[in-house]
Amino acid sequence: MSTQREQDEARIRQRIDQIVEGIRAKDLDALRRIYATDVVSFDVEPPLQHVGIDAKLKNWAKVFTIFEEVSYEVRDLAVTAGGDVAFGHCFGRLSGTLSNGPATSGMWVRGTFCFEKSDGEWLIVHDQASVPFDIASGRGVTDLEP
Secondary structure (H helix, E strand, O other), X not given: OOOHHHHHHHHHHXXXXXXXXXXXXXXXXXXXXXXXXXXXXXOOOOOOOEEOHHHHHHHHHHHHHHEEEEEEEXXXXXXXXXXXXXXXXXXXXXXXXXXXXXXXXXXXXXEEEEEEEEOOEEEEEEEEEEOOEEOOOOEEOOOOOO
């Protein structure tokens, strides 16, 4: 018999899998069901923050226009759940075939997800994707592998 915490952590892992599936299917409606309406996202694209589900989905819609076929890979996902809040972190990589033809293997980013349980469902209330940067040049380092 699993504990409530183990069940919650398993459910959150399923939510991350649903993100991967939603991205691969280019399904904005599926992604909408994973995020809280007031989600705050610190994504790799400007501006510094994207506030609200519409802003978050606008970022995904942009990705879906750039990629003809898109995939998202998650590695080293760690999840911790307690009560009605939880967090997870992983490495993630978008890749696929661009709309203008060439394939790209993408770059690895560091991803963090913060969840809140609302009416029995775990929703993302905050996420962040980032790359390390070189202090001397001020440029992102995008060629690292997990």
